[in-house]
């Protein structure tokens with residue numbers, strides 16, 4: 001594909017305002033690009049205006065997955081941007097706009113690679129599936145839906161095109177965001193024995209939870225320790241009333257040594273214990289995301305890093321991620337397959353004003369994904 005055409009796909013995607021919603025417009029645009037090609041296009045609706053898109057090409061051979069999310073984070077205060085966030089601007093060899101880094105560049109580069117393969121006229125020796133998800137930035141529920149509905153079950157490997165500066169991100173922590181609410185009975189504070197203070201059991205929970213999480217001292221060699229922060233606490237309405245409600249929130253970053261299931265079980269154990277003593281506590285979670293266990297020993301990680309070196313003559317090291325990705329969902333698929341994160345954008349400007357990617361990196365990404373697919377089909381061997 002001509003450079004201009006590849007760039008147009010990225011700039012068109014940036015112009016689609018899919019900040020935390022309206023991903024269907026991205027799905028529409030990509031669907032149009034694939035129209036007329038021998039591909040299978042599936043729309044998986046999460047909510048009105050929010051469609052995941054799955055595009056599968058090829059009819060036999062190993063199946064490689066390309067994953068990208070259609071949403072972007074909010075642009076925030078427009079005054080902090082030198083360039084308009086939803087209109088790509090090229091300046092000094094860089095493309096500016098919301099999603100240039102996270103991750104419409106990765107998504108666009110994957111699509112360009114697929115179109116180039118379809119246009120090559122060659123008989124394809126394998127299959128490729130694009131998994132374009134909704135809501136990655138607000139809980140990865142698009143990828144969760146695709147996983148649950150089986151779209152990852154037949155994959156032989158998956159590459160997530162999040163920014164990694166051509167390094168291979170082989171692991172990242174998981175996240176458990178939780179809320180604990182406490183119920184009591186409100187009475188005048190001069191007769192506390194007639195009521196039930198909602199704050200006190202919540203404080204007991206906070207102390208027990210902190211102590212238990214702090215006792216988890218085993219360190220993952222790459223990701224380090226599990227962390228736990230009680231981040232918000234609120235309760236009561238008036239100084240001379242016994243509070244009948246209180247709540248707190250906590251954020252835990254998990255590692256493979258302390259799986260989400262175990263940690264959630266532990267938190268629920270504290271709740272059950274306190275409830276037995278008369279508290280009325282309940283816990284809920286907001287889109288927990290499991291850690292990605294290290295993929296450093298997988299053939300896919302080694303293969304992909306080698307392809308970057310061979311084809312782009314660039315460095316490509318194994319690195320750890322700072323946040324969760326759609327990998328947290330796909331790793332829970334029924335089938336076992338390696339997942340790596342490998343994208344063209346440098347990570348520095350994700351979620352920031354003046355988010356950008358060097359034009360050369362984006363174009364190198366387009367080339368890389370095409371080479372990766374081709375070599376995956378021809379030479380990749382699972383261990």
Ligand SMILES: [Zn+2]
Nearest residue numbers: 102103136162
């Ligand atoms: Zn992202």
